[in-house]
Amino acid sequence: MSTLMPHKMIDNQPLYYVDQGHGPVVIFCHGLLASSAMWQGQIDKLSSQYRCIAIDFWGHGQTTTVPDNTQNLQDVAQQVLTLMDMLDIGSAAIIGHGSGGAIAAEVILQAPARIHGLVMLNSFVGFEPQVNCIKYQGLMAKIANEQTISAELAQTISGLFFSKEIQQLSQQDANLSTVVAQFNTQLTTYSSAQLAVLLNMANMAIFKRDTLEYVELLTLPTLIAVGLSGYLRTALESYLMHDSIDGSQLLHIEQAGHFANIEKPAIFNQHLIDFLSKVNFN
Template sequence: MPTLMLHKIIDNQPLYYSDEGHGPVIIFCHGLLTSSTMWRSQINTLSSQYRCIAIDFWGHGQTTTIPETTQNLQDVAQQVLTLMDLLNIKSAAIIGHGSGGAIAAELVLYAPVRINALIMLNSFVGFEPQVNCVKYQGLMAQIANEQTISTALAHIISPLFFSKDIEQLIDQDAKLDAVVEQFRVELTTYSSAQITVLLKFANMAIFKRDTLEFVEALTLPTLVVASLRGYLRTALESYLMHDSIDGSQLLNIEQAGHLANIEKSNLFNQHLIDFLDKINFN
């Protein structure tokens, strides 16, 4: 039984989060079909120097509902700002994975003076390519029809989150085999009520607005991280964001897939530490 997380009521619904460590604040934003637990290695590494806030977004992890008024990722970004207010957090660095990176970017656009730094891991802030939209709509339609993520469907979805070289990575680190299996099993644990919320969030994440035209406003320290052996995002998208965000840094992680922070945790953590060490949190 997982430990019950903290929560705050935002727009009349409980939003769950973890809060560990002390010091400058880092807010972790997971992507679609993951949860705050994906950041465990990073929190273990950073919480001795930083206060780490990891959110379970609507329909994910322990957050099983969604406010009726939530219609898009801009609304979700505003809700993260509300959480910051409720926790008396004046400013923070933001790290986002997948659609969490798009939420993080929206957050910077809304409140640039409150964000010290931005890290985007396998994210893209432009329109989702049409070919992806069609593929994801098909998967979501199957989930909606079955009102669950079946074991068979989990076996289709799970590999998309890991490296094309996952078998080689498991040979290098046997613990990854259990991680892959756990992720696949967790996909099947969504309740029917949570599935409805998850699908609404998925629709917002897939059909997000294009913020590439606004990235010139992202003048804060930014790290763009791209996996080179993933299925869900392309390195070209990260190159495009890097080129568009003045002064940003680009980190390529070889062999890793969508969950590079898990597959290559030591490498990712070291680069994250090096980047955050240079940030002015005052």
């Protein structure tokens, strides 16, 4: 049984988070259908030098509800800033995965002086391509109608999150095979009430506003990382953001999908450590 994490009341609802380590603050923002747990491999490496805050966003992990006034990712970004205030965090670096990268960008656009470094992993801050919206709407409708995620649907969803070579990689790495199995199981254990909240959050993420036109305002150090064997994000999107964000670094990770930080932790962790070592947290 998992240990209950600390939480703060944000807009009258509990937002759960991990708070581990000491030093300059690094905030981790997971993407859809993930949770703060996806960052444990990074937290283990960083917490000796950094204070790591990993959030369970609305409907994910231990955060099962959502405030009534949460309408879009700008609202979620403001809630991240409120959490920072409650934890007496003046400034930080922020790391976003998937839709968590879009949240991270919104945090910076709202409070640029408070964020000193940005890492986006398999994220895209432009409009979601229409073909993706249609595909995701179909999955969301199926979940909403059934009020559960069946084992079969969990297998389909899981296949989108890992590398196209995941079967081969899992045969070579028993730990990775366990992670895939755990993710499949996690998808099937959501209650109908939590799924309703998660679908609300998914709707905000999929139909987020286009902030690509604003990324030129992101003048802070930025690392853009993408798994080259994924289904959900493309290398082309990473090039587009890299070209738009002045001075950004680009990391392409071979044989990795949406969970590139889990599939190829050594590569991702080393680049992350190198990047953070050059961020001026003062």
